[in-house]
Amino acid sequence: MTGTVSPVLRPPFRGFLAARFVSLLGTSMSSVALALGILDASGKAGDLGIVLAANIGPQLVLLLVGGAIADRFSRRTLLVVANLGSGVTQAGVALLLLTGTFNLFLVSCLALLNGALEAFASPALRGIVPDLVPPTGLQRANSALSLSRNVTRIAGPVLAGAIAAASNGAWAVAADALSFLIAAAFLARLPSATPVTGARGSLLPDIREGWREFRSTPWIWTMASSYFLINLVNVGPWQVLGPTLTKQHSGDAAWGIVLSVRAVGLLAMSLLMYRLVLRRPLRAGAVAAAVGATPLIALGTGASLPVLLVCTFVGAMGFTVAGITWDTTLQQNVPRDMLSRVSSYDDLLSFGSIPLGLLLIGPAANTWGAEPVALIGGVAFVVVALVPLLVRPVRELRAVTPEEVR
Numbered sequence: 001m002t003g004t005v006s007p008v009l010r011p012p013f014r015g016f017l018a019a020r021f022v023s024l025l026g027t028s029m030s031s032v033a034l035a036l037g038i039l040d041a042s043g044k045a046g047d048l049g050i051v052l053a054a055n056i057g058p059q060l061v062l063l064l065v066g067g068a069i070a071d072r073f074s075r076r077t078l079l080v081v082a083n084l085g086s087g088v089t090q091a092g093v094a095l096l097l098l099t100g101t102f103n104l105f106l107v108s109c110l111a112l113l114n115g116a117l118e119a120f121a122s123p124a125l126r127g128i129v130p131d132l133v134p135p136t137g138l139q140r141a142n143s144a145l146s147l148s149r150n151v152t153r154i155a156g157p158v159l160a161g162a163i164a165a166a167s168n169g170a171w172a173v174a175a176d177a178l179s180f181l182i183a184a185a186f187l188a189r190l191p192s193a194t195p196v197t198g199a200r201g202s203l204l205p206d207i208r209e210g211w212r213e214f215r216s217t218p219w220i221w222t223m224a225s226s227y228f229l230i231n232l233v234n235v236g237p238w239q240v241l242g243p244t245l246t247k248q249h250s251g252d253a254a255w256g257i258v259l260s261v262r263a264v265g266l267l268a269m270s271l272l273m274y275r276l277v278l279r280r281p282l283r284a285g286a287v288a289a290a291v292g293a294t295p296l297i298a299l300g301t302g303a304s305l306p307v308l309l310v311c312t313f314v315g316a317m318g319f320t321v322a323g324i325t326w327d328t329t330l331q332q333n334v335p336r337d338m339l340s341r342v343s344s345y346d347d348l349l350s351f352g353s354i355p356l357g358l359l360l361i362g363p364a365a366n367t368w369g370a371e372p373v374a375l376i377g378g379v380a381f382v383v384v385a386l387v388p389l390l391v392r393p394v395r396e397l398r399a400v401t402p403e404e405v406r
Contacts, residue, residue, distance in 0.1 A: 012191055013132040013141055019186035020125075021148045023083065026179025028156025029163070030090065033172030036164060041102035054108040055115040060352060062119035067344025068206040070124035071337055074192045079128065080184050082121035087180035089114040094177055097170035122347060127340035130331045132190070135400040139281075139328045140274050146324055147270035154263050210341025213334070219282060219393040220334075220342065223326065224349045229384040230289065232353035236361030237296055237377040241370045250305040261309045262295075265316025272317075273324050282394045285325035286385055291318030293381035300375025332400045 038048045070078055089110045096102055133141045160172040215221055246255045278284045294311040303311070334342050364373045388394045 010133070013129075013144075015186045015189050016128070016132055017144055017148060019079075019083075019183040020145060021152065022179045022186070023183035024149055024152040025156055025159075026090075026176035028152045029160040029172040030176035032157045032160040033164060033169040033176075034093070036169045037097045037173065038102070038107070040169075041097060041100075042104065047104050050104065051108055051111045055111040055118075056355070058112055058116040059119045059122070060348065062116055063122065063344045063348045064207050064210070064341075065203060066120035067123035067210060067341040068203045069120060070127050070340030070344075071210070072203075072206060075124040075128040075131065075340070076187060076190045076192045078124045079121055079187045082117045082124075083180045083184035083187060085117045086114055086121075087177045087184065089117070090173055090177035090180060094170050094174035097173060098168060123340035123344040126327060126331070126343045127336075128190075129327075130336060130339065135332050138331050139276075139278070139324060139399070142324045142327045142331075143270055143274040146273070146320060147267065150263060150266040150270055150320075153266075206341065210338060210345060213338045214342050214345040217334075217342075218391055219388075219397055220330070220346065221349075222388045222391045222394055223282065223286075224346045226286070226289070226384055226388045227326075227346075227350035228353045230292075230381055231350060232357045233377040233380045233384070234293070234296060234357075235354050236357035236359075237299070237374045240358065240361045241365060241374050242295075242299060245299045245302075245370055245374065246305075246308070249302060250308075254305055257305075258295075258308060258312050262312045262316045265313040266320050268313075269317035269320035270324075273321060277399075278325060279398055280396065281325035281329050281399050282397050283389065285322040285329075286388050286394065288318040288321035288325070290382045290385035291315060292322065293378045293385065294318075296374055296378035296381060300371050300373075300378050302371060328399070329397065333397070 034051075035048055038051060092110045093107055096107060129141055129145075130138065159175075160169065163169060163172045163175070214224075242258070243255045246258055292315045295308065295315040298308045298311040330343060330346070331339065361373070368376075
């Protein structure tokens with residue numbers, strides 16, 4: 001439209017996008033380097049598991065508190081503080097690895113602090129986007145964020161590998177620490193548009209208020225419950241059984257090819273979603289989510305590598321549509337002062353099933369076999385993705401239009 005400037009080109013969101021890109025790039029580098037560094041330093045896979053658990057645990061435990069704080073105070077300030085703190089904790093881990101003084105207890109404590117900071121940052125990240133772009137620009141903004149995230153998933157491990165080959169992989173962890181500090185500098189320049197209410201006593205009433213908003217809106221808890229079940233039946237089979245089944249049917253190098261094709265699908269759909277206009281986003285998102293089951297079904301049916309690659313590409317595109325439409329719908333329809341709290345309940349429910357799924361997949365595969373479990377997971381995935389369409393608000397909720405904004 002004439003005279004309309006893309007939200008990505010506007011200074012507030014442009015700075016936020018730069019902050020997210022730098023931070024995500026550092027994190028994607030660090031995830032590879034940290035695993036290699038801990039395994040090299042201790043020689044025990046169990047130590048890596050302890051560190052990862054120490055990071056994930058506080059994210060889940062403190063997520064609701066983080067959502068309440070993000071709705072109470074300036075989201076910009078909260079993100080600056082969280083990024084500064086994450087920079088310090090990652091610098092501490094890098095120092096321990098670079099000096100050869102690895103200590104499991106210290107690294108676990110730093111990972112725990114980092115996870116706690118992420119619990120406060122995550123609800124604020126989703127909540128701040130509507131402060132930076134108008135409602136009609138949210139899908140484009142989320143598409144740009146998705147594209148940035150997917151680019152870093154490809155570039156980060158490559159850069160981490162190059163750093164590890166040239167010197168010491170711990171320098172990638174140090175780069176992650178620096179990326180958080182750079183991101184904090186970008187975020188500090190953002191406008192503080194979040195209404196700041198100041199201290200209001202205990203956070204518990206705020207958390208309860210967020211729960212009332214979450215459960216009183218049928219399309220929110222319906223879709224969040226669907227994502228809970230999708231993650232339960234998909235993440236474990238894909239991450240645990242995917243490499244094994246692909247190796248059995250197509251050789252050692254096949255899984256790397258599958259992941260590369262998946263990354264291309266994620267990137268391609270992020271670009272397309274910048275231009276697409278979806279009038280009923282939840283309906284489109286539910287159908288797209290069901291398409292995300294195709295690679296799991298391909299694994300479960302012992303499909304050839306070319307078929308698996310096509311399914312993986314299409315499935316990745318479906319995942320991207322579902323994620324972007326969901327974020328956009330929440331940001332357009334949830335009251336601004338409730339958005340971080342509702343997002344924290346959504347994240348807690350949606351992702352809370354992942355650890356359970358990872359724990360159950362091994363015993364299930366041992367009992368019934370890897371391929372049947374993958375196939376059952378894929379079929380269940382399709383069902384639980386489409387069930388929300390039975391709920392009228394999910395089918396009929398429309399995207400915000402420029403006329404409604406006016």
